[in-house]
Structure formats: structure tokens, C-alpha cells
Amino acid sequence: MSSYSSAQLANFATRALLYEVSVNPKPGLVDPVSAGPHPDMTVFTFIDSSLSLQPYLQFCATAGAGWTAELPALFQQLRPAGVQAEKAMYQATGGVNTHKGAIFSLGILVAATAYQQAAPGAASVQAVVQQMLAGLTEQDFAHTAGKPAAALTAGEKLYLAHGLTGVRGEAEAGYPSVFAHGLPTLKQAQGSLNERLLDSLLAIVAHFEDTNLIHRAGTTAVVADAQAQAQAILDAGGTHTDAGKKLLAQMNSDFLRRNLSLGGSADMLILTTFLALVNGVI
Numbered sequence: 481m482s483s484y485s486s487a488q489l490a491n492f493a494t495r496a497l498l499y500e501v502s503v504n505p506k507p508g509l510v511d512p513v514s515a516g517p518h519p520d521m522t523v524f525t526f527i528d529s530s531l532s533l534q535p536y537l538q539f540c541a542t543a544g545a546g547w548t549a550e551l552p553a554l555f556q557q558l559r560p561a562g563v564q565a566e567k568a569m570y571q572a573t574g575g576v577n578t579h580k581g582a583i584f585s586l587g588i589l590v591a592a593t594a595y596q597q598a599a600p601g602a603a604s605v606q607a608v609v610q611q612m613l614a615g616l617t618e619q620d621f622a623h624t625a626g627k628p629a630a631a632l633t634a635g636e637k638l639y640l641a642h643g644l645t646g647v648r649g650e651a652e653a654g655y656p657s658v659f660a661h662g663l664p665t666l667k668q669a670q671g672s673l674n675e676r677l678l679d680s681l682l683a684i685v686a687h688f689e690d691t692n693l694i695h696r697a698g699t700t701a702v703v704a705d706a707q708a709q710a711q712a713i714l715d716a717g718g719t720h721t722d723a724g725k726k727l728l729a730q731m732n733s734d735f736l737r738r739n740l741s742l743g744g745s746a747d748m749l750i751l752t753t754f755l756a757l758v759n760g761v762i
């Protein structure tokens with residue numbers, strides 16, 4: 481991997497946010513052609529949101545590049561910056577949650593990449609993420625049971641009801657959906673860049689427990705259904721084939737009719753795209 485400046489890493493991260501929203505047609509998500517099941521957002525909301533995050537992404541890259549202490553303490557530096565970034569996002573979007581999950585996950589990955597580049601002999605980026613986040617899930621959920629119901633987030637409710645660890649569990653495990661599925665699929669996918677990124681998204685969906693999806697559906701059974709639909713498109717040859725395109729159109733209609741969102745999976749495509757840009761895969 482080439483070594484990049486903090487400004488270049490922040491630039492890759494912003495491009496990853498903009499590439500993700502541009503990919504179409506995405507089931508359950510906003511793209512330039514359709515808002516899907518998100519009537520409060522358009523592609524322009526995402527452009528505004530993405531640009532509002534530039535100072536935060538630059539902060540994450542700079543913090544990671546200059547870090548010399550224990551890795552969990554790096555994550556503690558990112559968190560308050562993430563809270564500020566959420567405020568900037570809501571200001572840019574008029575109060576709409578476009579990138580809450582991405583602020584968390586992309587910030588972590590940008591900082592880990594910057595750290596890994598700057599530290600000679602450091603472990604892989606995935607291992608750096610795992611070291612940064614060791615114990616996150618247990619610590620974050622430790623006080624959840626004592627919180628008033630009205631103050632619980634969607635992720636906290638799903639943890640209490642079903643033991644699902646959602647974005648925190650995925651992060652602490654070092655984003656396996658990205659490293660084991662999104663990125664390998666992007667590397668070998670065929671067709672245009674748009675089709676390769678679509679296949680990468682579907683590979684993520686096919687192996688992922690998107691708690692955003694479960695929250696919208698109100699049942700964990702929706703995960704197996706989404707996974708099967710995504711896998712069927714890949715098995716048909718991917719989105720560059722006529723058969724794949726036909727199945728993708730059906731999945732889009734189905735998700736729109738059932739008001740299902742794949743917001744967490746979109747975030748994993750953003751992470752995949754960032755790594756692909758850094759590593760010259762796209």
C-alpha cells in the first residue's frame with residue numbers, strides 16, 4: 481500500500497461517501513435515481529452531508545497518523561469528534577440522519593489506516609481496528625438495561641430484545657463484512673464500476689446482520705430474506721448480467737413496498753470503497 485498524507489486519506493473517505501450514494505439502483509437506499517424507502521432524503525441531502533464531514537475525516541486521519549500511545553485511547557479521542565460530526569451532519573441535512581453509522585465506522589477506519597501507514601511494522605488495518613475497539617460492545621451496552629425506554633437508540637433496543645450487537649459488534653470484530661466479503665467481491669467483480677460496487681453491496685448484504693433493516697421490519701426474520709435475495713443476484717452472475725439485473729429490479733420493488741432500509745449495509749459499502757481507493761483496487 482502506498483503511503484498517503486492525512487489530507488489524501490480524508491479525500492478518499494469523502495469520495496467513498498459520494499461514490500456510495502451515486503451507485504444505482506440500490507435496494508432499500510437513496511441513490512440519484514430514487515430515494516427508495518427514504519422520503520426525507522435525496523442524493524443532494526447526501527452530498528451536503530458528505531461535505532459537512534470533511535473536517536471530521538481530516539481530524540480522524542491526523543489523529544491516527546500521529547498516534548503513539550495505546551490504541552483504545554485513540555478511539556476515545558474519536559468519539560467526541562464523532563458527536564460534533566453528527567451535529568454538523570444534522571445541520572447540513574436539516575435534521576435528517578444520513579450518515580450516523582458512517583460517521584462512526586468510517587472515522588474508525590480512516591484513523592486505523594492512517595495509524596497503520598505511519599507505524600512501521602504495525603499489524604494490518606483490520607487488526608488495528610480490532611485492537612482499538614477491544615471491549616467496545618461490552619462497555620457500551622453495560623448501562624443499557626438501566627436507561628429509560630424513551631432514551632434507548634434502535635441499536636440498544638435490539639440488544640436488549642435479542643442480544644444483537646449491531647454496528648458495535650461488527651466494528652469490534654474488525655468489520656468482517658468489509659474485509660471478508662465487500663472488498664474481495666469488489667476485486668473480482670465484473671462490469672462497470674457501478675456494477676462492481678453493486679455486487680460488493682450485495683455480497684455485504686448476503687453475509688450481514690443489518691440492524692437498521694431489522695429495526696424497520698420489526699423482525700429478525702427479515703435478515704435471512706434479504707441475504708437470500710442478495711445471494712440469488714450474485715449466483716445469477718452479478719449485476720452486469722441480464723438475469724442479475726432482473727432480480728435486482730425485483731429486490732428494489734420488494735424493499736420499497738415493505739419500507740425496508742439497508743442503511744448499515746450502505747455504511748459497509750462506504751468502508752469497502754474507502755479501502756479500495758486507498759489500495760488502488762478502483
Ligand SMILES: CC(C)(COP(=O)(O)OP(=O)(O)OC[C@H]1O[C@@H](n2cnc3c(N)ncnc32)[C@H](O[C@H]2O[C@H](COP(=O)(O)OP(=O)(O)OP(=O)(O)O)[C@@H](O)[C@H]2O)[C@@H]1O)[C@@H](O)C(=O)NCCC(=O)NCCS
Nearest residue numbers: 577578579580581582633634635646647691692741743744
Ligand atoms: C455507536 C454509534 C453508531 C451509536 O449507535 P446507536 O445506538 O445510536 O445507533 P444504532 O441504532 O445502533 O446504529 C447507528 C447507525 O449505524 C448503522 N448501522 C445499523 N446497523 C448496523 C450494523 N449491523 N453494522 C454497521 N452499521 C450499522 C445505521 O446507520 C445507517 O442507517 C442510517 C439511515 O437509515 P434510516 O432507517 O433512514 O434511519 P433511522 O435514523 O434509523 O430512522 P428511521 O427512518 O428508520 O426511523 C444512516 O445513519 C446510516 O449511516 C444506524 O442508524 C455511534 O453513533 C456513536 O458512538 N456515536 C458517538 C456518540 C456516542 O458516543 N453516543 C453514545 C452511543 S454509545
Ligand SMILES: Nc1ncnc2[nH]cnc12
Nearest residue numbers: 501509510578743746747
Ligand atoms: N444511500 C443511502 N441511503 C440510505 N441510508 C444510507 N446510509 C448511508 N448511505 C445511505
